[in-house]
Amino acid sequence: MTDEATPAAHESLAAFAPPAPDPEAALSIRGLYKTFGQKRAVDGISLDVPTGSFYGLVGPNGAGKTTTLSMATGLLKPDAGAVTVHGIDVWADPLTAKAQIGVLADGARLFDRLTGEQLVVYAGLLSGMDRPTAVSRTADLLRLLDLQEAAGTLVVDYSAGMTKKIALACAMVHAPKLLVLDEPFESVDPVSAANIRDILGGFVRGGGTVIVSSHVMDLVQRMCDHVAVISNGQVVASGTVDEVRAGADLEDRFVELVGGRRVQEGPEWLQHS
Numbered sequence: 001m002t003d004e005a006t007p008a009a010h011e012s013l014a015a016f017a018p019p020a021p022d023p024e025a026a027l028s029i030r031g032l033y034k035t036f037g038q039k040r041a042v043d044g045i046s047l048d049v050p051t052g053s054f055y056g057l058v059g060p061n062g063a064g065k066t067t068t069l070s071m072a073t074g075l076l077k078p079d080a081g082a083v084t085v086h087g088i089d090v091w092a093d094p095l096t097a098k099a100q101i102g103v104l105a106d107g108a109r110l111f112d113r114l115t116g117e118q119l120v121v122y123a124g125l126l127s128g129m130d131r132p133t134a135v136s137r138t139a140d141l142l143r144l145l146d147l148q149e150a151a152g153t154l155v156v157d158y159s160a161g162m163t164k165k166i167a168l169a170c171a172m173v174h175a176p177k178l179l180v181l182d183e184p185f186e187s188v189d190p191v192s193a194a195n196i197r198d199i200l201g202g203f204v205r206g207g208g209t210v211i212v213s214s215h216v217m218d219l220v221q222r223m224c225d226h227v228a229v230i231s232n233g234q235v236v237a238s239g240t241v242d243e244v245r246a247g248a249d250l251e252d253r254f255v256e257l258v259g260g261r262r263v264q265e266g267p268e269w270l271q272h273s
């Protein structure tokens with residue numbers, strides 16, 4: 001990969017047109033590119049997330065996961081490429097596509113002067129449902145996510161893990177077909193993480209599709225059935241978890257795929273013995 005990407009380079013690369021997106025896939029990405037200044041953050045990613053799969057997206061810091069997911073969910077305009085959700089073009093028909101997607105974005109700002117309960121009801125109303133349905137679904141989600149006691153607390157006063165959970169409730173309240181969750185377990189305590197895994201597992205068993213980005217390989221290996229490894233804005237491996245790990249531990253395979261460990265002892269001033 002090169003950091004000297006230009007729009008012209010995108011156009012010439014896009015000339016090698018990848019096949020059309022797969023309408024059967026929950027999420028189908030073709031030839032996605034995004035450059036920030038001189039930095040090509042996403043460098044020609046194509047990916048199919050099968051319907052009903054629990055899909056992990058992993059990669060080192062700065063690999064392009066968040067940028068890819070932002071473009072896949074209609075939050076960030078790609079320089080080139082196509083994205084469909086259950087056959088609906090995210091960028092040609094964003095309203096229809098977004099109705100199918102629940103997004104937990106990395107670092108997204110919430111209306112944190114609302115209570116947790118008000119925030120989830122508001123998210124439900126924004127998606128077009130009537131108030132009684134929004135209120136009843138909110139009660140179910142607060143119970144599932146163990147947030148009942150904090151229902152009347154302002155979100156600004158929530159801990160990081162509670163904030164993550166209330167954002168997840170907002171992503172789920174409109175019963176999307178596809179959940180796209182950027183680092184859903186970050187800052188979440190182990191009991192809540194186990195609850196969230198159960199909820200997501202149930203969502204998949206009910207026919208939904210979940211995509212999670214995570215740095216925790218052990219979690220991805222246990223939880224996901226498919227995985228894609230992204231490095232330097234490109235997919236370096238994808239498939240079922242067993243295919244990608246190829247008999248090894250996913251963490252070891254990940255380190256091998258993204259360029260291995262750099263063994264360093266640190267500067268002298270950090271050595272004490």
Ligand SMILES: Nc1ncnc2c1ncn2[C@@H]1O[C@H](COP(=O)(O)OP(=O)(O)OP(=O)(O)O)[C@@H](O)[C@H]1O
Nearest residue numbers: 036039040041059060061062063064065066067068
């Ligand atoms: N808005 C932006 N402006 C400039 N550069 C950006 C912007 N967003 C992302 N980048 C750069 O694009 C690259 C990919 O970033 P991205 O956040 O997609 O990576 P990531 O895989 O999600 O990383 P992490 O695991 O650390 O969250 C990085 O080099 C980052 O600095």
